[in-house]
Amino acid sequence: MADPHAKMTKATPQEVMVSVVLGLLAPLIAIVLILFLIDSIQSGQVDVDDPEVAEKAVLKNIAPVAKLEARDANAPRVERSGEEVFNAVCASCHTPGALGAPKLNNKGDWGSRIAQGYDKLIEHAINGIRAMPPRGGDPDISDIEIARTVAYMANSAGANFKAPEAAAAPAAPATDKAADQAAAPAAAPTADKPADKAAAPAVDGKGVYASSCAACHATGAAGAPKAGDKAAWAPRIKTGNDALYASAIKGKGAMPAKGGNAALSDAEVKAAVDHMVGLSK
Ligand code: HEC
Ligand code: HEC
Incomplete structure (x- = not known):
């Protein structure tokens, strides 16, 4: 009597394995493709009838342009020129006039704004005004860079503002930070009386701030x-420089000693404090 299964068992074990695996894989691949399809449909959908949603979509679309210059927070800070900052961050709105931004080189757009004065414009660029985001949306831009960029933009449209060159923010009164002593960096903070602030090699408070403090501050x-x-700093500034130096060097609450960078000298930490206080007065 002939075995009815004789024909079916002709397949080798390998062939059986392959068809089993393929049989399992096919629906899996189909599911993954469907998930991708759903995801791409959802992320492409923008309700352009809602102005708020549409504006968010614009901001989201220009974000890659505005963020072109992703910098390493640990790299020493180099102040860029107004033109560089403009091209990297501000041009996305201020070249085409997006969201109603005053355009570069356009006297009509800038006339009444320039009349407010250099300081007011800088203030608006730093804090934002209506659809203009604070610092153009990039909190890494320093006050000096903002001041230079505002001068670059306003001067393109007829103003004659003088951009700051030195490492002192326009609004911040000059402090005696460069005079910080470096003779006894290991001395206890209490020993560092203002009296022994002898001339010393300039400590780069701004650089220390950028590399060790900016991550939080x-x-x-x-x-x-x-x-x-200013509001957050005013009560702290009132406690006096020595108290601030001591908090920064020894730590305070969630503030780690020397910002967590034990390699910093006391003088460097103090210079960074001076820099922050200068920005915050
Ligand atoms: C997302 C778009 C956008 C970006 C990016 C942007 N701006 Fe603006 N900016 C605006 C808009 C919109 C206005 C007009 C705001 C208003 O007056 O209603 C404006 C206005 C200004 C003004 C005039 C403020 C005043 O008082 O009249 C200055 C100065 C300015 N921007 C500087 C900058 C600088 C500097 C940058 C880059 C660091 C920048 N902007 C990046 C949208 C932008
Ligand atoms: C990990 C986050 C972090 C880093 C990094 C950091 N700080 Fe702070 N800092 C804080 C916090 C949080 C506070 C508020 C502490 C409080 O008042 O309880 C603070 C407060 C301060 C104060 C005010 C102290 C006071 O007495 O009111 C100074 C000054 C200061 N930091 C300096 C620095 C300096 C200088 C650096 C870099 C060398 C630095 N910080 C790095 C988190 C940080």
């Missing part, structure tokens, strides 16, 4: 008082 992370936030 530019963003307000962990509840850190933001550099430039």
Whole structure:
């Protein structure tokens, strides 16, 4: 009697394995493709009838342009020229006039704005005004860079503002930070009386700030008082430089000693404090 299964068992074990695996894989691939399709449909959908949603979509679309210059927070800070900052961050709105932004080189757009004065424009560029986001949406831009960029923009349209060259923000009164002593960096803070502030090699407070403090103090992370936030700094500044130096060197609450960078000398930490206080007065 002939075995009815004889024909079916002709397939080798390998052939059986392959068809089983393919049989399992096919529906899986189909599911993955469907998921991708759903995802791409959802992310492409924007309700352009809602102005708020549409504006967010515009901001989202230009974000890659505005963020072109992603910088390493640990790299030493180099102040860029107004033109560089403009091209990197501000041009996305201020060249085409997006969202009603005054256009570069356009006297009509700028006339009444220039009449407000250089300081007022800088203030609006730093804090934002209506559809203009604070610092053009890039909190990494320093006050000096903003001041230079505002001069670059306003001067293109007929103003004659003088941009700051030196490392001192226009609004910040000059402090005696460069005079900070470096003779005894290991001495206890209490020993560092203002009296022994002899001339010393200039300590780069701004550079120290950018590399060791900005991570929290530019963003307000962990509840850190933001550099430039006058309200947050006023009560602290009142406690006096020595108290601030001591908090920064030894740590205070969520503020780690020397910002977590034990390699910094006391003089460097103090210079960074001076820099932040200068930005925040
Ligand atoms: C997302 C778009 C956008 C970006 C990016 C942007 N701006 Fe603006 N900006 C605007 C708009 C919109 C206005 C007009 C706001 C108003 O007066 O209603 C404006 C106005 C201004 C003004 C005039 C403020 C006044 O008082 O009249 C200055 C100065 C300015 N921007 C500087 C900058 C600088 C500097 C940058 C880059 C660091 C920048 N902007 C990036 C949208 C933008
Ligand atoms: C990990 C986040 C972080 C880093 C990094 C950091 N800080 Fe702070 N800082 C804080 C926080 C949080 C506070 C608020 C502490 C409080 O008042 O309780 C603070 C407060 C301060 C104060 C005010 C102290 C006072 O007595 O009111 C000074 C000054 C200061 N930081 C300096 C610095 C300096 C200088 C650096 C860099 C060398 C630095 N910080 C790095 C988080 C940070």
